[in-house]
Amino acid sequence: MKAIVQDRYGPPEALTLAEVDTPVPAPDEVLVRVEAAALNAYDWHIVRGDPRMSRLSFGRSRPRARIRGRDFAGRVEAVGAHVREVRPGDAVFGDLGDANGAFAEYVCVPATLVAPKPANLTPQQAAALPLAGVTALMGLADVGQVQAGQRVLVNGASGGVGTLAVQLATALGATVTGVCSTRNVDLVRSLGADHVVDYTREDFTRDARRHDLVFDLVGNRSLTALRRALTPTGTLVLSGGGVYGGGSLLGPVWLLARGQLLAPLVRQRIVALATTPSRQHLDTLRAHAEAGRLTPVIDRTYPLHEVPRALRYLEGEHARAKVVITI
Template identity: 40%
Template sequence: MKAIVYTQYGSPEVLKLKDVEKPIPKHNEILIRIRATAVNSGDVRLRKADPFAVRLFFGLFKPKTNILGSVFSGEIESIGSGVQRFKVGDEVFGHTDMSFGTYAAYKCFPENGSIALKPTTISHQEAAVIPFGGTTALHFLKKASIQKGQKVLVFGASGAVGTAAVQLAKHFGAIVTGVCSTTNVDLVKSLGADKVIDYTKEDFTKNGETYDVIFDTVNKMSISDSLQTLKIYGILILSAAGFSEMVQGTWASITNSNKIKVLTGMIRHSAEDINFLKTLIDAGQLKSVIDRTYSLEQMAEAHAYVEKGHKKGNIAIEIH
């Protein structure tokens, strides 16, 4: 089968199209013919080994996992003898978590992983781009116990996590302010944000507004300024935090007189979460935002674009 393989960390050119062995499903596994995947910010971090800590988990000198890609949409081609949840021919979408491997025509997956039947009203590309931002936004909004009527600010509202966070926060009944640059104001409004702040024209920490939840999806805002903009008992979500922001956030949680809480760390997800996202898509409450679509063969080009850090929503990859 064809796959995009990388055997060393580096620039997008380390991603090479190769023929590799097609996997065979084990007892409890399904074999998915992948029709679409996405290039996410996480894939770029792994390709570059940036931050350095990536090497501690994924290979000190060279990557131990040679096929990137953590989301997919496709159909089940065959199943192991013990599989009960799915049958051959089912169209499914989901998230591989840390096993990766979706930059390929096929991938085996345990049937109890983060997968669900694909919504019938959307394409494979539209389905494939949902799980990365969707599970991240859902994980943190659930952890924040978001309540109807709360004021939520999403910083980086036009990215993969941000576009999902705006829509999910609206679903949970929040009053949502999105922060993005000028070119993305209309996009963020179209996702249901009640207010949009253009960060090139206005600093949200200086306009006197305060929020119950501030969700920083891109790690580009000042933690101390944001803390001043939270209400008492407010929650600061730092989903893209590096080590130093995690330490700063934890310290702030302990010492801040306003009793604020800071949420960071790696997300977790399950089949239940993917099913939940599917129900929102079916109900018309969650839309896929696709900036560009590339073919598998154009993977290096797609990575170079994502690395610029200004994609609108997601980058889909179609696999023929």
């Protein structure tokens, strides 16, 4: 099969299209014929090996997983001997986690990490959901415990996670403020945001409005500034692992670490979000999508052989929402 592989850390051009063996599902896995896969900031971090400290988990000299990509949608081609919940021919979507392998014609994935594709979404839209959607869901519902009537601010509202977070916070009944650039104001407002802050003109951390939850997806503000935007007992959820200038030892991890150190010392809750894929979260996302409360926004699509070009666009053009690969 054809797949996008990586044998060294470096720029997007370090990725190449290669012929590799089609994987064979283990007893608890399913083989999926991939129809679409989505780019995430996570992919950029692995390709670059940035921040450098992350290579301790990704692989010191090169990534342990050779094929890139973790979000996918497609059709089940075969199932392992122990799999009962899905069958060949089923339309599914999922997140491979750190195993990677979605930028390929076929992928093997544990049956616990796939779910039926939302019936009203295209494969491209479904592929855009898993990692970004689970991040938004965990940040708002699991960790943030957002309730109807609360005030939620999303910093990075026009990004892959942000566009979904605005919709999910709205579905939870919150009053939502989205922070984005001028060109994305109309997009964020169309997703349901009650207030939109153009960060090129206003500083949301200096605004008189205070929020019950601030969901930071950018990592470009200090903890002091972010806490200013909170109520005295509000919650700050940090998930600032996006694409940035690069070339550092710790990158956004430093902000997350400082947040964890400060958390026991203040009344406000400060949480560094760790996202883990699960069938339960995928099912929840599917329910929201099929009810019309959640629709992924796709900025651009690229064919499989243009993954390096797509990654260049993600890192250099301030892509809004999701960039998707069609296979």
